[in-house]
Amino acid sequence: MSEEKSLNFIEEIIEEDLKNGKYKSILTRFPPEPNGYLHIGHAKSICLNFGLGIKYNGKTNLRFDDTNPVTEDTEYVDSIKEDIQWLGFNWANEFYASDYFEQLYGFAVKLIEKGLAYVDDSSSEEIAKQKGTPTQPGVRNEFSNRSVEENLQLFADMRAGKYKDGEKVLRAKIDMSSPNMHMRDPLMYRIKHAHHHRTGDAWCIYPMYDFAHGQSDSIENITHSICTLEFIPHRPLYDWCIEKLEIFPSKQYEFARLNLNYTVMSKRKLLQLVNENHVTGWDDPRMPTISGLRRRGYTPESIREFCDKIGVAKRDNLIEFGLLEFCVREDLNRIAHRRMVVFNPIKVIITNYPEGQTETLHSENNPEDPNSGARAIPFSREILIEADDFMEVAPKKYFRLAPGQMVRLKSAYIIKCDEVVKNDDGSIAAIHCSYIPESKSGSDTSGISVKGTLHWVNAADAVEVEVREYDRLFRVENPASEEGDFKEYINPNSLTVVKGYAEPAIQTATLTDRFQFLRKGYYCLDKDSTADKFIFNRTVTLKDAWAKEVKKG
Ligand code: ATP
Ligand code: MG
Numbered sequence: 001m002s003e004e005k006s007l008n009f010i011e012e013i014i015e016e017d018l019k020n021g022k023y024k025s026i027l028t029r030f031p032p033e034p035n036g037y038l039h040i041g042h043a044k045s046i047c048l049n050f051g052l053g054i055k056y057n058g059k060t061n062l063r064f065d066d067t068n069p070v071t072e073d074t075e076y077v078d079s080i081k082e083d084i085q086w087l088g089f090n091w092a093n094e095f096y097a098s099d100y101f102e103q104l105y106g107f108a109v110k111l112i113e114k115g116l117a118y119v120d121d122s123s124s125e126e127i128a129k130q131k132g133t134p135t136q137p138g139v140r141n142e143f144s145n146r147s148v149e150e151n152l153q154l155f156a157d158m159r160a161g162k163y164k165d166g167e168k169v170l171r172a173k174i175d176m177s178s179p180n181m182h183m184r185d186p187l188m189y190r191i192k193h194a195h196h197h198r199t200g201d202a203w204c205i206y207p208m209y210d211f212a213h214g215q216s217d218s219i220e221n222i223t224h225s226i227c228t229l230e231f232i233p234h235r236p237l238y239d240w241c242i243e244k245l246e247i248f249p250s251k252q253y254e255f256a257r258l259n260l261n262y263t264v265m266s267k268r269k270l271l272q273l274v275n276e277n278h279v280t281g282w283d284d285p286r287m288p289t290i291s292g293l294r295r296r297g298y299t300p301e302s303i304r305e306f307c308d309k310i311g312v313a314k315r316d317n318l319i320e321f322g323l324l325e326f327c328v329r330e331d332l333n334r335i336a337h338r339r340m341v342v343f344n345p346i347k348v349i350i351t352n353y354p355e356g357q358t359e360t361l362h363s364e365n366n367p368e369d370p371n372s373g374a375r376a377i378p379f380s381r382e383i384l385i386e387a388d389d390f391m392e393v394a395p396k397k398y399f400r401l402a403p404g405q406m407v408r409l410k411s412a413y414i415i416k417c418d419e420v421v422k423n424d425d426g427s428i429a430a431i432h433c434s435y436i437p438e439s440k441s442g443s444d445t446s447g448i449s450v451k452g453t454l455h456w457v458n459a460a461d462a463v464e465v466e467v468r469e470y471d472r473l474f475r476v477e478n479p480a481s482e483e484g485d486f487k488e489y490i491n492p493n494s495l496t497v498v499k500g501y502a503e504p505a506i507q508t509a510t511l512t513d514r515f516q517f518l519r520k521g522y523y524c525l526d527k528d529s530t531a532d533k534f535i536f537n538r539t540v541t542l543k544d545a546w547a548k549e550v551k552k553g
Contacts, residue, residue, distance in 0.1 A: 010052065011052070013253065017223070018056065023223045025057060026059075027221055028049040028053050028058065028061075028223070029062070030049045030062055030091070031097075032062075032064060033064070033065045033066065033071075034064050034065075037076065037289045037291055038080055038083045038084075039267070039270065040290065040303070040324070041258045043303050045226070046084055047087070047089075047304055047308065048226060048312060049226055058223075059092035060091055060092060062091035063096065064094075064096045064097065065097050065212070065213065066196070066197065066198065067097050067098065067208075069194040069196035069206060072197050083291060083294075086300055087303060087304065088300045088304065096198060100219055101202075104215055104216075105205075107247075111172060111188070111244060112148060112155060112170075113152070116244055118144050118146050118171055119158065119169070119170055119171075120169050120171050121167065121168055122143065126141075127169070131176075131181065131185075137176060138176040138185075139176060140176050154168065155170055158191055158204075159204070159205050164191065165190075165192055166190075168191060169190050169191070170205075171186065171188060172240075182233050182236070183236055186237060188208055189205045189208065189211065191204060213238070214237075214241050214242055215247070217252075221248050224251060225250050225251060225252045225253070226252075226255065227254055228255065228257040229254045229315075229316060231252065234252075254314075255313065258307075259318045260318070260319050260321050261318050261320055261321055261477040261478060262472040262473065262474050262479075263473055263479075264474070266480070269480065270289065273287070283295045285297075285468070285526075286473045288473075295526065295527065296537055297523065297539030298539065302327045302328040302332070303327070305327045326544070329522065336515050337515055337516070338364070338518055339503055339505060339506055339518070340377070340518050341455070341457070341501065342386050342500065342501045343498055343501075344388065347429070348382070348384070348385050349381060350381050350433050350435045353380065359379050361377045361440075361441070362375070362411070363377055363411035375505040377411060377504075378503075378504065382460065383409070383456045383458055384457050385409075389401055389452075389454050390428075390431060392428075401431065401433075401454065404416070404417060406436075406448065407450055408452065409454055410455050413435040413441070414444075414446060415435045416434050416436070420432075455517075462503070462504075463502045464500070464534075465501070465506065466536070467498050467500045467535075467536045467537075468496075468497055468535065469495070469496045470495055470537070470538060471496075472491050474486075475490070476489045500517075502534070507534070511525050513525065520538075521541040522538070522542070525537075
């Protein structure tokens with residue numbers, strides 16, 4: 001089923017470029033800075049860049065934008081690669097901006113030789129002051145008059161380690177009165193005596209983003225360099241560098257970054273949540289990181305579908321978390337194996353079922369998937385049902401279990417509630433029922449039709465499991481835009497741990513399996529599980545509880 005979809009604005013540009021013969025094929029890149037784990041916003045960029053590469057028979061590079069030695073780490077490099085592959089994409093080349101340090105240095109020398117860059121001894125405060133304001137032009141200082149020779153020498157001395165951090169910078173010589181502040185003699189290089197995760201101590205000067213990014217694109221012959229809207233004012237500088245250096249003319253295009261409600265989406269903020277133990281790690285199932293979503297039970301298909309659904313916008317907006325949940329629900333409905341788990345049990349004794357007997361029933365793993373097979377479910381005289389599925393005094397139209405009423409036990413028999421047996425304190429000890437032997441699911445000849453079907457487990461071999469139920473990580477839609485510290489808005493009830501009793505088939509669960517616990521939601525095994533303790537994460541409820549609340553209200 002291929003639905004005709006209209007092109008997004010980047011696809012329109014690409015189709016035009018291919019039609020005009022501007023490029024024979026396209027080359028995009030995904031350029032993460034290895035200073036944190038990837039989040040769902042990055043997934044959007046990954047799906048867009050790799051998706052275009054696939055759609056137009058082009059290629060996509062993975063380039064680590066590792067020009068800031070202080071915050072970067074190989075742990076992040078490894079996690080980023082794992083996440084991209086898990087999402088289902090393969091890069092044509094794995095590159096590092098740090099591999100281009102020598103070439104970038106050469107580019108800087110070329111600008112100096114052209115009289116288009118100079119070494120400035122001013123402090124960052126002085127430089128900021130001289131820059132002016134958007135309505136007031138900046139002023140050039142005396143360092144801008146240095147000769148080419150002097151600049152070449154000073155820049156070489158910077159590289160050689162003659163100066164301390166912050167003592168000198170290299171600036172492009174462009175236009176101190178440009179209405180675009182990024183064009184007012186922007187910094188190209190700074191001194192930083194820091195160990196780099198790949199180049200070690202080879203360098204003590206590092207290129208700024210604006211000098212590294214476009215040139216790296218150009219070195220790789222990237223045709224369409226896609227980034228988010230906040231880089232629009234950087235584009236003139238991107239083009240200026242490429243033009244003055246006379247190198248491959250990569251072009252930058254900007255789209256709206258993905259923002260999701262009830263979470264934060266900047267690596268710096270996510271790092272705070274990790275470091276200050278508001279979550280258990282980058283892969284905490286409440287995190288909007290790809291590793292967190294994976295652990296929560298999200299599938300790559302559902303994330304790709306979500307990224308596809310939100311499209312490529314030119315204006316920033318806040319997307320509902322509910323849309324992501326909708327996508328995972330749809331996918332899990334297709335693939336998840338059904339299991340029965342009782343969370344808050346009461347005992348049902350089937351008085352006309354022979355004592356000591358157990359029979360094996362079978363139930364489809366997934367009615368949506370005829371190839372999913374079936375699993376065995378034991379049935380005997382004592383079973384557990386959900387306390388919520390029984391009412392001693394039931395209102396009209398209550399189709400669950402109540403004295404004198406009949407229900408079907410899923411994949412088993414119809415039972416009738418005969419008697420409620422109480423403890424001394426008045427609580428329910430057990431519900432006595434009788435079953436209809438002819439009503440067995442699949443071969444029902446009883447002629448009885450009931451309105452309610454309950455999930456249940458066989459008491460003797462029910463497996464106790466821990467279930468972690470998650471809610472929104474924040475209490476407010478857009479914590480980053482609230483007053484004060486965003487962490488004040490953390491939802492204190494984002495995790496609830498409950499017990500469940502599962503049918504024995506649950507014991508074969510592996511970390512990649514996906515389950516629907518009947519009438520409850522979608523779940524997956526958590527990596528904290530041990531040989532004798534099963535821990536499940538609730539990926540998402542069966543229905544959108546939030547949407548319901550809105551309707552009710
Ligand atoms: P953060 O602000 O979360 O730290 P970043 O932009 O600094 O993100 P990078 O590692 O530089 O993170 O991002 C790699 C790529 O992913 C960039 O091209 C960036 O534009 C893109 N990207 C980052 N966040 C989003 C987002 N929320 N939506 C879409 N694309 C994003
Ligand atoms: Mg960045």
